[in-house]
Amino acid sequence: MNKVLRQHTPLQLPEGNQLRDLALSDSGFIFDPHSGLSFSANETAIFLIKALQHGNDPDAIVSQVTAQYDVDPQQAKQALGQVCDQLRGCLL
Numbered sequence: 460m461n462k463v464l465r466q467h468t469p470l471q472l473p474e475g476n477q478l479r480d481l482a483l484s485d486s487g488f489i490f491d492p493h494s495g496l497s498f499s500a501n502e503t504a505i506f507l508i509k510a511l512q513h514g515n516d517p518d519a520i521v522s523q524v525t526a527q528y529d530v531d532p533q534q535a536k537q538a539l540g541q542v543c544d545q546l547r548g549c550l551l
Contacts, residue, residue: 471543477550479512491550498549500542503528507542 482490483505489498500508506527510520517539524535 471547478508478546481508481512483508483512494550496549503538504542504545507539508546511543511546 477491477493480492482492485505487499487501487505489500489505489508491497503524507520507524510523515523517536520539521532521535524530524538525532528535530538
């Protein structure tokens, strides 16, 4: 049986001041003052974005997520990657 190995791709964090300047509410509202666009997110995504805004290391964020929520490190890393992908797609 042949196994297909997936290549590990490093986490690509959003860059620039736009991430830092996002206005977040605990109810899931996100406002980007640079573009005027607004978004909504779930509680976990807000938690992850706040951690990114504070400049936390990705490994530290994964540890925080596993401590805060009932998920394993792989699930936490996957959630962080998805949030980063969505942020990069939304931020101009």
